[in-house]
Amino acid sequence: MNKLWGGRFLKSLDYNIELYLKSFSIDKFLFVYEIKVINAYTKCLFLNNYINYEEKLKIINSLCLIKKKIKNISAEDIHSYLEFELIKYNGDLGKKIYLGKSRNDQITTITKLMLLDEIEKIHILLIFIRKSIINLAETEYNSPVPGFTHLQIAQPITIGHYLLSWNEMLKRDHLNLLNCKKSLQYCPLGSAALSGHNYNINRNTIKKFLNFKNLTENSVDAVSDRDYIVMFAHFCNLIITHLSRISEDMIIWSNNNFDFLKLSDLISSGSSIMPQKKNPDLFELIRAKTGRIYGNSLSILTILKAQPLSYNKDNQEDKESLFDNIYTIKKTLNSFRKCLPILKFNKKNMYFSALKNYSTATDMADYLVKKGILFREAHKIVGNCVQYCEKNNINLFNISLNELKKFSNLFEKDVFYDLSIEGSIKNKNVYGGTSPNQVLKSIQRSRFFLNNIILKFK
Structure with a gap:
């Protein structure tokens, strides 16, 4: 496939280097947001008289057709894929749509849009989880259990009080998630490569079409900023830490020597050699996910730590860690949500242990x-x-x-x-x-x- 650049080059890019530089296999997951941004940008071009009404309709209709298929793995990235598809459907009109816009401001815009949607999904999971915890705490508000310090029996508390400590941890996580959402409400589109553009395209109009609340203030910062990814990684670090601590307690409580918790078959597995075993695999795996999340966070920070302003190719590498964080946290929260209604406490053992x-x-x-x-x-x-x-x-x-x-x-x-x-x-x-x-x-x-x-x- 042709490139969006190349006029000043005399030789083609080495084939193996080209494969190494490609990001299509990763950023194709952002394709729906790429379509959304180009759709909004097309409307802005029309409102500012850069294309006429018929041209606007033609582009928007072709976007609907392109959205139904994404298959060209020879593309360098999703930006070039969509641009060449628009040119294929619309000829030179497809080239006009990219007036005053760069891949630099485009990629951070679509990443923000994607993350806003994913944060909403995580928010909903947290609502379900916290409601379940609070309801369970109400059921057990008067049930004694030993409280521990240094993993030694310290003072008696109630199961309800203990469970509300989970809610407090997740409440802080919920607030962190809200702050992540706030950090994403600044629209960078219109910053172009790094200095803005020379065209009369109102950024406020773009902002409204894409449902952002604010505009980025500085174009150099706008195209290089990945703080929102770091903030989300920080959220992931803390929530997986909290879930790991909770899981550790559940592992200990389900141990035969404690026998505070009866593991449901729905969240347990057995041994291939020991027929009597019932293992707390769900909680063990949640505990292990901390390493994966911490690694992603370190990866993102390391990518950013030595970059000169403004945009650099390094930022291509932030997507895998970001996507993996999203996938891991959603899967973990959904699994944790399912275990809450089936937690069975051995209250007699808890009382005598207290x-x-x-x-x-x-x-x-x-x-x-x-x-x-x-x-x-x-x-x-x-x-x-x-x-x-x-x-x-x-x-x-x-x-x-x-x-x-x-x-x-x-x-x-x-x-x-x-x-x-x-x-x-x-x-x-x-x-x-x-x-x-x-x-x-x-x-x-x-x-x-x-x-x-x-x-x-x-």
């Missing part, structure tokens, strides 16, 4: 503080009490009041309520705390914030 490791020892110290003892002194008293329990193979729940009074005369019978799982949880009645009362309030706020971000996306 009794272990003197998990309400802090509540005992707080009890003494309320009696007038400084916390550090109370901490020491309770530490001595725990040491006594370990030595005598008893727990704080079954130690007698007489034994407690050996450590402090301030202990009374009511301390045993504070030492219970239910009392410990209920006493955390602070904004953002794990008491059932606060969990229900947090659920209400979570629904409000989710509805708010849905409105902001419109």
Whole structure:
């Protein structure tokens, strides 16, 4: 196929070099957006009297025909493919459509349009996921589970409170996604190669046709800017990190030694040699996807880090990482969405596990503080009490009041309520705390914030 350039060249490009430089196999996925941009640009040319009404109709009709097929893999890229197709259908008229426009401003425009559409799809997945998490948290708002620090049983919390921590992570991701969308609302078309163009083509008209909210301010920056791809990569990095942490918990919880979670057959696989096995493959693969996403992010940043302004061929390489990020995040979110309704918690095991490791020892110290003892002194008293329990193979729940009074005369019978799982949880009645009362309030706020971000996306 002929090139869009070549007048100043005496020799043809080396065949193997030509294959190496091609991007058609990758950027063909942007073809529908290429059509959209040329359609809008054709209308702008008509409004500014560069083509007449009949010519406009002819181009738009041919775009409809071309859109139905894309097959010429000998093209250098989708821009040259479409231009030569338009020339094939319309003769010299096809050459007029590219007046004042470069592949440099065109590629960043269509990439932004594509990413805007994909962000909307991810936004919808996040809505479904967060709604499911909030609903599940409401079901389990009062169900005890041990909370962990350093992977050691620390203090009792509720399953609902734990699940709302997922929502908080994904809420931040949702806000990051919204910021990604905002960064894409600047139309670069009309910046041409790097300096703008010499024609009376109103960029505001192009902006409106393509549904952008703003225009890029500087043509040099407009054609070289890939910050929006970096921002999206950052979003992908964080959300896959959050999903990986959640998955790690689910892997641990489904382990036989924990037995907090019963894996559904719908999200598990077996062993080819051990017939009893049920493996948490979904969560393991989500965890592994972090490496892929991090690698894509590093690739994009490395492509950009040493480029002189403005546009360079290096930017051709950003598409594979971007497309892979989009594909991976959508597939991961969709799979994660499907697992939420079938999570089955072993609440009995969770409750008895919450009794272990003197998990309400802090509540005992707080009890003494309320009696007038400084916390550090109370901490020491309770530490001595725990040491006594370990030595005598008893727990704080079954130690007698007489034994407690050996450590402090301030202990009374009511301390045993504070030492219970239910009392410990209920006493955390602070904004953002794990008491059932606060969990229900947090659920209400979570629904409000989710509805708010849905409105902001419109």
